[in-house]
Amino acid sequence: MRVLVAPDKFAGTLTAVEAAEAIAAGWRRHAPGDELDLAPMSDGGPGFVDVLHATLGGELLVSTVSGPHGEDVPATVLVAGETAYVESAQACGRHLAAEGDPELATTVGVGQLLLAALATGATTVVVGLGGSGTNDGGAGLLHALGATADAGRLDAGPAGFGDLGAVDLAPARERIGQVRLVAASDVDNPLTGLFGATKTYGPQKGIAEERHLEVDGWLERLAAATDRRTSLQKGAGAAGGLGHALLCLGAVREPGIALVAEAVGLAERARAADLVVTGEGAFDFSSRSGKVPYGVAEVAAEALRPCVALAGQVLVGSREMRALGVESAYALVDLVGEQQAFEDPVGSLEALGRRVARTWSRE
Incomplete structure (x- = not known):
């Protein structure tokens, strides 16, 4: 299975590059045979x-x-x-x-x-x-x-x-x-x-x-x-x-x-994947206002690929989530608690990546 990992930064804890690597590390712990393509993203802000x-x-x-x-x-x-x-x-x-x-x-x-x-x-x-x-x-x-x-x-x-x-x-x-x-x-x-x-x-x-x-x-x-x-x-x-x-x-x-997506060839990489994974610190309805998860989800939709999101917090319901083009969203605080998520963001995101792989990987 080919998985495109394209998160934004987790503000205050992880850069987009670090977040992509943590998600991939956790995913590999459950599904080492999957092929992961890391494409950390930005909307023009920090990172x-x-x-x-x-x-x-x-x-x-x-x-x-x-x-x-x-x-x-x-x-x-x-x-x-x-x-x-x-x-x-x-x-x-x-x-x-x-x-x-x-x-x-x-x-x-x-x-x-x-x-x-x-x-x-x-x-x-x-x-x-x-x-x-x-x-x-x-x-x-x-x-x-x-x-x-x-x-x-x-x-x-x-x-x-x-x-x-x-x-x-x-x-x-x-x-x-x-x-x-x-x-x-x-x-x-x-x-x-x-x-x-x-x-x-x-x-x-x-x-x-x-x-x-x-x-x-x-x-x-x-x-x-x-x-x-x-x-x-x-x-x-x-x-x-x-x-x-x-x-x-x-x-x-x-x-x-859109500029970053074009620069990194995100559309082509999404078409080559079976699943697109994105993420950010707080996934809420403001994510529609030019934020990375919405932009990545749009690219995934155009490629006819499902998109899931990992976030520090998920502050939208399933209806709003799907309006943003995301099939499912998973929160760090629900898995490890708020304190642990801030004290060990890498380990926490790895654990969440492993959990999501159990649901979505074919292994």
Whole structure:
């Protein structure tokens, strides 16, 4: 039996690569004769570069960039052929921004990482968006690429926009030149407003609800100083507005999960399999919003292959599960308990993989 193992990360415990290996190890304990094809996945957020490197190979170039509060952080650029891939969370992820004021957090480091990608000579640069701890509309990125403002600051988080004047994007656009820029994200929020970056994602970045109106007003000022029409486009609010900055520089937006699926040849690999296994930390109905399990299940359905999911928690019923294209879903907490799942995520996921193999393998 051929099994395609294509999970996302289990946030806070396992990377997608580690999760795929743990599921496979558990599966082999029950069915050592099955042929397992590991395809760890990402939607553009944390783990994006590692997932692509695991499948595409290529060269990883290490760089040191500025974190959201000015500290030096390591980050990598993946160069595969004529395409360079960068992961914005490596420079401005929530894990880096947790200890500072979110109204001062900046994306300068993402711009520096983009410059490192441009320096490779790649003809296409793909920026994975997701998991950011910033909410500066991508102003820091624009600053790093040479954009200037006649008042206010682009490199001090949204709090720097209070007196923001006109922004000259020409130097940043010149740095991009003829390179094709791709924003990999499934988020379709605009930059500002009721469904914008601040209102929708601000709380998970530590922006207090009573501050939403003022912070959103700062982003409105940025939109007026750069390109208001672009700020209203779908995806402009991705990663705290990094989508807006990239769109201002001429980027095209592509769904992250679809981009990764194409890059790793997921459709062909699903057709060659008898069963597709996916997973993530929490499997709930929001998984339909561009998350990996839903994307993998769609690919499995197109290949006419059943898809099952393994997760830390399963928070949907059987009807909702099937609406997401998943035949069955299995939870770590149901098998080993919440404490054990966090204390030993690898062993717990191996045990769950073995249990699922008992149900689905032909051995």
